[in-house]
Amino acid sequence: MLRFRVSPLSPWQGSCCSQTTDVSTETIDIARYRVVLLGDSGVGKTALVSQFMTSEYMNTYDASLDDEFGEKTVCILLDGEESEVVFIDHPSSEMSVENSLSTYEPHACAVIYSVVDKATFKVAEDILNYLWRESYTKEKTVILVGNKVDLARARAISTSDGKALAASRDCKFIETSSGIQHNVDELLVGILKQIRLREARELKRTRRKLHSSKTSLSLNTAKEILARMCLSDGKSKSCENLHVL
Template sequence: MTSEYMNTYDASLDDEFGEKSVSVLLDGEESELIFIDHPSTEMSVENCLSTYEPHACLVVYSVVARGSFIRAGELLSYLVREQFTADRTVVLVGNKADLARARQVTTNEGKALATTKESKFIETSSGIQHNVDELLVGILKQIRLKENREKKQAKKVGKQEPKPSKLASSRTHISLSIARELLQKICINDISKSKSCENLHVL
């Protein structure tokens, strides 16, 4: 969690409560990320989520230990079932990416799991500080994007639907509406192709 890049730095360390914090500067605004790291022997994932109500979850596995990858899949399935992924950030993290010769889990397997479990994906190496900064900034970006989306949705709910005009029932208007819907579907499909599970800067 220490870093030399992207204006991040280790702010505090509290081993007693399993909480660590780091300050991250993103788009000119500084935020403090607090990581809650309880071993599953001390506190279950269910209890951790209900106790802390986190904005995001990082599910970390080791690319050199397939067992940890299987466990990560189980945790992601739980988060999907509990609908945590619907409005919260979940990032699947494959750590120890520098240990290429001992690798048991491929990058493509990690991506595939993340995609099927509505999560983002990144591989890191805490040992050589590979992608650690990108992960920290990406978590914050995802949290902000989801919060902004929720605010926009809340505004939409507050607005009343306008009354249909006389034009709305005409054939021309109906044809235009169908054309617009088709165009939107095409555009949405193109956009979704560009939104990779590895891009932590888009939803």
Template structure:
């Protein structure tokens, strides 16, 4: 779990671990950060996920990546805090430059969607950012337990898709070696433009 302070990473993590409603805006939850294990059932198979949640002030994104080397990055921002979106954008840029987006699942999460009257970040803006970075996107509300289960299942699905992601990457690299990339292809790569558009909101597929 990555993102600015106060966006609800710990609230989401706590909600992952229980089917009961929790008061997501209870400030005492801020002391519940750390590593938690969650059991998830998908397609009749049970799996255990280890969710790593550290305060943004305690660990940089670079240290987080090298320390834990996670299978999936969940980058959270608050839809009522435009500054938190900029933090999320910077994190996504780091992950993209470090080739994590190509080799690992990355999900951009707009949390606190229940606070509609205070919204500063339209859903379309979050979706556009996810599309530009080639990652997945979902809006959640840990306060109303909205889309929390969908996010958790999506995290597991993206973990399970990593072997296919690696195969696709190797196949693309072989094609690039054969074709010796034209200037146009290089430009496409630098701008992050993808030839085939994929739904960023279907967390169950690549």
């Protein structure tokens, strides 16, 4: 079962997971992940993050939201485990993609474009090309997000075009609308799911290196390889499935 919980507290008032009415002094370690939002101005990056935290911005595309950039923290309860996700949102004119990655060392990137603006799709393509050249899409979670799908009559970028771009750059894809909250929750949960899946895969690789023989594969390793070769058709690896790698 997938469940998530977004804190109503302002992220600038401290971590939403650090405040509790429980008098217990027991310390609970909560995983904390950083997610950088990339894309041209006006695509709805800030509005999406605001939707993660509140319904205040439903049915609106307010240009003034561009002034509300910064870092916002959301607490998510997924599969019985709580995590903090810090969304880092800076104007593209203020910080380049390269600087964003080197400064924050994020666990994931959400590359966002507007489906009604071809120029923003080109910017997203350029960003993905950079991430691809730097092997970032192979090592970290990258999700291409086509926003503003509620503006159907003005659509300039088809779903198939977005999906094709994501597939060609080995990243995930989803279409959203911060205006009517379409697929916003799915994106939030999907980002965390992708991060956790990659962490689990890396942990398995580390354990395999520690326990495998120098001269031969262990029986368990061989079984894992065979299992990957015979993946069930029922577990789709489509770029639109945010719950598998």
